Amino acid sequence: AQTVTQSQPEMSVQEAETVTLSCTYDTSESDYYLFWYKQPPSRQMILVIRQEAYKQQNATENRFSVNFQKAAKSFSLKISDSQLGDAAMYFCAYKSWGSGNTGKLIFGQGTTLQVKP
Amino acid sequence: KAGVTQTPRYLIKTRGQQVTLSCSPISGHRSVSWYQQTPGQGLQFLFEYFSETQRNKGNFPGRFSGRQFSNSRSEMNVSTLELGDSALYLCASSLGGADNEQFFGPGTRLTVL
Numbered sequence: 655a656q657t658v659t660q661s662q663p664e665m666s667v668q669e670a671e672t673v674t675l676s677c678t679y680d681t682s683e684s685d686y687y688l689f690w691y692k693q694p695p696s697r698q699m700i701l702v703i704r705q706e707a708y709k710q711q712n713a714t715e716n717r718f719s720v721n722f723q724k725a726a727k728s729f730s731l732k733i734s735d736s737q738l739g740d741a742a743m744y745f746c747a748y749k750s751w752g753s754g755n756t757g758k759l760i761f762g763q764g765t766t767l768q769v770k771p
Numbered sequence: 772k773a774g775v776t777q778t779p780r781y782l783i784k785t786r787g788q789q790v791t792l793s794c795s796p797i798s799g800h801r802s803v804s805w806y807q808q809t810p811g812q813g814l815q816f817l818f819e820y821f822s823e824t825q826r827n828k829g830n831f832p833g834r835f836s837g838r839q840f841s842n843s844r845s846e847m848n849v850s851t852l853e854l855g856d857s858a859l860y861l862c863a864s865s866l867g868g869a870d871n872e873q874f875f876g877p878g879t880r881l882t883v884l
Binding site: 691696697698699700701704745751752756757758759760761762763764 | 819
């Protein structure tokens with residue numbers, strides 16, 4: 655069974671600085687998706703960034719980028735130029751490639767990010 | 772396009788009762804997945820429905836059930852409520868393909884007394 659681990663329950667960053675959130679996962683599959691989701695205090699979960707395992711290039715979305723190390727099964731999220739609106743809980747998630755698992759996301763325990771003005 | 776909606780947003784029940792939660796997906800989306808979020812267990816997958824059929828199921832007891840209607844709206848039901856069922860229940864909708872993004876609703880906060 656696949657597992658996702660986020661070892662940092664809480665992180666803090668100064669506004670405009672850079673922060674990296676860690677995520678490791680365990681799987682025997684070779685094809686899968688990895689995601690970072692953001693859950694602000696309002697509770698609406700939104701997708702921040704996704705990575706397909708077959709792609710060697712790290713995904714980037716504006717100030718958000720990932721460091722995907724497939725062999726090490728590591729998937730960290732870097733937030734550059736942190737803003738107050740980035741304060742939220744961040745979840746790392748895994749999804750199998752197969753069509754039989756399209757709706758099943760496996761989440762890590764989450765990292766609460768505090769942004770200090 | 773309207774987002775995923777969930778009703779009710781808050782619910783208080785007592786042990787032994789049953790509850791039904793509703794999720795309306797984004798228009799055109801045929802897949803609805805349900806998740807339970809608790810401080811202790813985190814986010815756990817309950818089940819997924821696609822075109823009125825359960826396509827995937829997590830490791831929850833049979834007290835947790837769901838269904839999907841022809842308009843893709845989905846309901847989940849929890850019977851014989853236990854204190855441990857207190858949680859935020861999230862649903863997510865997608866077009867249904869392996870590559871399609873899931874969009875989450877705001878959740879229903881269930882409290883069991």
